[in-house]
Amino acid sequence: MIKSTFSRRSVLGAGTGLALALALTACGGNVAGNSAPSDGSKFPSGPVTLTIGAAPGGSTDLIGRALAENASAGLGAPIPVVNKPGANGALATKEVGGAKADGQTLVILNASLFAITPLAVSADEAVKIEDYEVITGISQDDYVLVTNAGSGLKTMEQLTKAGKKFNFATTGVGTGSQLAQALLFKQAGIDGTDVPFDGGAPAMTALLGNQVDVATIQLAEAMPQIKAGKLNPVVVFSKERNQYLADTPTAIEAGYDVPVSQFRAVAAPKGTPEPVLEKLRAAFKTAFASEAYKAFNKQNLFTAAENDGAQVAKDWAADAAKFKELAQKYDVDLGGGK
Amino acid sequence: MTSSSRQEAPLGTSTPHAASGTGSSAIEADPVEPLTAEQLAAEWDEERPPHAGPLANVAAGVVTALLGVAGVAMSLSMGIGTPERPEAGMWPLIISLVMAVLSVALLLFGRKTLDAEAFSSSSLQVAAGVGTLIGFVLVIGLTGFEIPTLLLTFFWLRFLGKETWRMSILLSAIVTAAFYLTFVVALSVPIPHLF
Amino acid sequence: MDIFGPVLNGFGVVLEPTNLLYCLIGVVIGMLIGVLPGLGPAATIAILLPLTYGVEPVTAIIMLSGIFYGAQYGGTITSVLLRLPGEASSVVTVFDGYALARQGRAGTALGIAAIGSFFGGTVSIIGLTLLAPIVAGFALSFGPPEYTALAMLGILLVATVSNGSKIKSIIAASVGLLLATVGRDGFTGESRFTFGSLSLSDGLDFVPIAMGIFGLGEILYNLEERHNKVQAPAKVANVWPSRKDLKESSGAIGRGSVLGFFLGILPGGGATIASLAAYAMEKKRAKNPERFGRGAVEGVAAPETANNAAATSSFIPLLTLGIPANATMAIIFGALLIQGVTPGPQLVQDNPELFWGVVNSMYIGNILLLIMSIPLVGVFVKILRIRAAILAPITVLITLIGVYTINNSIFDIWLVIAFGVLGYLMKKFGFEPGPLVLAFVLGSLLEENLRRSLLLFGGDPAGFVTRPISGVLLLLFLLVVLLPLLQKAVKKSRANRSLNTAPHKEKEKETV
The missing domain is CATH 1.20.5 (Single alpha-helices involved in coiled-coils or other helix-helix interfaces)
Structure with a gap:
């Protein structure tokens, strides 16, 4: 497949007849690749494509677009966003991993793809963080365990004492929502049935309609219903309390070893020259500092997690190991069946 | 029409x-x-084109029956599980079975129904059309979409549509230019393109 | 609950310039493809799906639905002027429409058809407006078991009500259901039918399948078409029907609206059946039925009113229950899913702007169509001269490049070609493409909710029957299965009594 490596286009607003003539001279094709010097002095040599392994509209897409918009000025090149959904992002991630390591093609990484999905799918579908140059962490998106307000259940203590079997809704197989709940219920000794839904919205609808007893969904999705008093937040699964839901304890505070959050980072193919990475890092730093980007985070209830790339890679690898250990220890199988 | x-x-x-x-x-x-x-x-x-005769439905039935059987085999290899705890293969197994059974029904009872159309020499045009599409996709990654678009339009106009040479050349150039302007210049779609 | 607030807000949505523009674009495209030979509304909507990708969901659906009901207007024009129905739903209009045209009253026929269409469409929108909030009241009672029952009912109805052989329709539907299982299983994480390809691990996308089977399949099929004899269209003089014509057809318009509305709601029903039924009804009611076929104005008014009423009311099951009633609705269902909107009982509450925006856009669209269709008939007649040979490569390229733009994936182009060939072969072998696409759309909904329900019930299927809504739906399902068998038995006993009609019956069976 062809990467958009080089093209200058779309400054043409003139009449169409004229535009064609201009287009032929002003537009570079994107078929033939051109080689870039490895010292990064020529970087960026055209638009830097940011690949997103999710469909437009989801939180990964929103984050990618907000970042691209605010970083392109600092980089001195446009950052077009290309959505390539497929296999929870594995498709796009693998594709960028095999792209030319010149910094012109980047990808947004989801931590769950490296740390949680491998627990649910076969080994050859899994992706490894070592195969990427992580430029910088972006942000953290927290999961919250909610119950229907009508049930009156507000704390973990009430849940454990309820003495009944719970149907818990997850946002899908191999997601943080599933892992967090499965671990929590096993540790708390609650008898639960894992009911996977296709994303957060249907899981929440099922909870609101009392089709299931509890659900774990991403904070931004649950917040409107929590504020409206229709859902009770029980615990959040982040390591520390979430700034947007400061009154809700973490699972760890409630006494359960379940630290699960969705982290995101931006990465380039392995072997991208250090000077290029440096330029990219600086551009994203400027973006993080901009008011527009901060407002975006606040509006979507994301917590900044703008750690250094090397640290991110280390953290995610550690998370992957920890989840694997926890899953074995508590005999949690995300593959549902078996 | x-x-x-x-x-x-x-x-x-x-x-x-x-x-x-x-x-x-x-x-x-x-x-x-x-x-x-x-x-x-x-x-x-x-x-209406001529009916294809009873063999068409037999052929269709055989193909879908084979599909059904293949589906059953693959579903079994995925694991069936129990009704309480179904595995991945349970649902495809049920559908494949329905398909296989109905295909046999089609073979037995559907032979007299003449609802299929016979292939004729003009069906070759369809095959040629499909051939150009396959060629189009094969070269689009190498040369960008402009040249294959021009050739495909020309071929369809001249040989499948029986337009005049002049008309075909003129129209295919216009169509290619219009697609370029729409997808590359106006919409900035990241489709492989040469210019 | 405040009902009128959201409805009025919906008008606000429609009257935004962008939405008005897209509504106009939609109905114009609809009228064009109604007039042009070859592509039907389902194929056109499938081909244009990628272009709606970048716009707001409400705008996209306003345009796509405009194409659908606009085509009902356009199809009339060729029926009347050329004796060639532009759309299946205008087949019966040919009988009296062309007769009128030969009497030099083509204008009257077109005018009455436009007025009837407007009236029928409007009646259905009002029905939709009144009915939707009632259904939406049950929204939260719809859990996995209810969706399971709904999806089963929807697939069954479409497979059995379609025109072709029933066995073939159900085989096509099961192919659709199997295609829907491709990809990673949402419950166990196991890959199914992916053959190790990562491109398949998220399953097959709806768009390449719809674009292939409906769009490319239809184009390939038309390549083979041999008859190119297009006659010179009849002259159109005065398009304003006289007061006498209006008076004669007012009853037919009224009855056609009501009949069309109800037939459109039924899954598997829709515009074609409604137009046939309305024509038959008028003929039965008429004092001098022999006038029909010789230029009776009612013979144009009734089917054209009914097909538009049905086209509009077929949105009701889609928007309120999430069950597409016909192939075109299946594609609009897919378009909504792509936009991140799940049609269903929750839609009215979760997405009032979208729901009422789309519903109210139909008022505007129908007014636009009425305004355009009468004075612009001449323009559309000219467009009829565009040759299919020229349109074919253009639509093919729009299909191929269009599908690429959605996921920027060459793989999707391969899929379109593969499904295009499949769609062509299905047509040749007498398989309806509708049930396949519909079953594909509903397939994962059905499987997931079935398995989810069983998880919730702890594996006990009795839960489906004891819940009121799903119980009723399953009862309906049984009725639909058993009714034709009963009818057949009754017919058989009757046929045995009167043997002299047997040859005629035999002929009819061919199409069943």
Whole structure:
């Protein structure tokens, strides 16, 4: 497949007849690749494509677009966003991993793809963080365990004492929502049935309609219903309390070893020259500092997690190991069946 | 003229027929309206391609039956599980079984139904058309979309559409330019392009 | 609950310039493809799906639905002027429409058809407006078991009500259901039918399948078409029907609206059946039924009113229950899913702007169509001269490049070609493409909710029957299965009594 490596286009607003003539001279094709010097002095040599392994509209897409918009000025090149959904992002991630390591093609990484999905799918579908140059962490998106307000259940203590079997809704197989709940219920000794839904919205609808007893969904999705008093937040699964839901304890505070959050980072193919990475890092730093980007985070209830790339890679690898250990220890199988 | 209408033709002709009963014969001599529903139906029927004969349904039945059997085999390898704890293969197994059983039913009872169309020499045009599409996708990644677009349009106009040489050359150039302007210049779609 | 607030807000949504523009674009495209030979509304909507990708969901659906009901207007024009129905739903209009045209009253026929269409469409929108909030009241009672029952009912109805052989329809539907299982299983994480390809691990996308089977399949099929004899269209003089014509057809318009509305709601029903039924009904009611086929104005008014009423009311099951009633609705269902909107009982509450925006856009669209269709008939007649040979490569390229733009994936182009060939072969072998696409759309909904329900019930299927809504739906399902068998038995006993009609019956069976 062809990467958009080089093209200058779309400054043409003139009449169409004229535009064609201009287009032929002003537009570079994107078929033939051109080689870039490895010292990064020529970087960026055209638009830097940011690949997103999710469909437009989801939180990964929103984050990618907000970042691209605010970083392109600092980089001195446009950052077009290309959505390539497929296999929870594995498709796009693998594709960028095999792209030319010149910094012109980047990808947004989801931590769950490296740390949680491998627990649910076969080994050859899994992706490894070592195969990427992580430029910088972006942000953290927290999961919250909610119950229907009508049930009156507000704390973990009430849940454990309820003495009944719970149907818990997850946002899908191999997601943080599933892992967090499965671990929590096993540790708390609650008898639960894992009911996977296709994303957060249907899981929440099922909870609101009392089709299931509890659900774990991403904070931004649950917040409107929590504020409206229709859902009770029980615990959040982040390591520390979430700034947007400061009154809700973490699972760890409630006494359960379940630290699960969705982290995101931006990465380039392995072997991208250090000077290029440096330029990219600086551009994203400027973006993080901009008011527009901060407002975006606040509006979507994301917590900044703008750690250094090397640290991110280390953290995610550690998370992957920890989840694997926890899953074995508590005999949690995300593959549902078996 | 449209395929959708032709496909509906039997339905369209049967209802007025049923509703009119013998009434339609009364207007046969009418000079203003020489065309009754029946005649129109007959005319549409003539335009329909010839029936393919009973072998077509046998062939279709065999193909879908094989699909069903393959589906059963693959589903079994995925694991079935129990009704309480179904594995991944349970649902595809059920569908594949339904498909296989109905295919056998088609083989047994559907042979007399003449609802398939015979292939004719003009079916080769379709094959040629598909060939150009495959060629189009094969080269689009190497050369960008402009040259294959030009060639495909030209081929369809000149050889499948029997347009004149002049018309075909002119139109294919215009179409290619229009696509370039729409997708590359106006919409900035990251499609492989040469210019 | 405040009902009128959201409805009025919906008008606000429609009257935004962008939405008005897209509504106009939609109905114009609809009228064009109604007039042009070859592509039907389902194929056109499938081909244009990628272009709606970048716009707001409400705008996209306003345009796509405009194409659908606009085509009902356009199809009339060729029926009347050329004796060739532009759309299946205008087949019966040919009988009296063309007769009128030969009497030099083509204008009257077109005018009455436009007025009837407007009236029928409007009646259905009002029905939709009144009915939707009632259904939406049950929204939260719809859990996995209810969706399971709904999806089963929807697939069954479409497979059995379609025109072709029933066995073939159900085989096509099961192919659709199997295609829906491709990809990673949402419950166990196991890959199914992916053959190790990562491109398949998220399953097959709806768009390449719809674009292939409906769009490319239809184009390939038309390549083979041999008859190119397009006659010179009849002259159109005065398009304003006289007061007498209006008076004669007012009853037919009224009855056609009501009949069309109800037939459109039924899954598997829709515009074609409604137009046939309305024509038959008028003929039965008429004092001099022999006028029909010789230029009766009612013979144009009734089917054209009914097909538009049905086209509009077929949105009701889609928007309120999430069950597409016909192939075109299946594609609009897919378009909504792509936009991140799940049609269903929750739609009215979760997405009032979208729901009422789309519903109210139909008022505007129908007014636009009425305004355009009468004075612009001449323009559309000219467009009829465009040759199919020229349109074919253009639509093919729009299909191929269009599908690429959605996921920027060459793989999707391969899929379109593969499904295009499949769609062509299905047509040749007498398989309806509708049930396949519909079953594909509903397939994962059905499987997931079935398995989810069983998880919730702890594996006990009795839960489906004891819940009121799903119980009723399953009862309906049984009725639909058993009714034709009963009818057949009754017919058989009757046929045995009167043997003299047997040859006629035999002929009819071919199409069943």
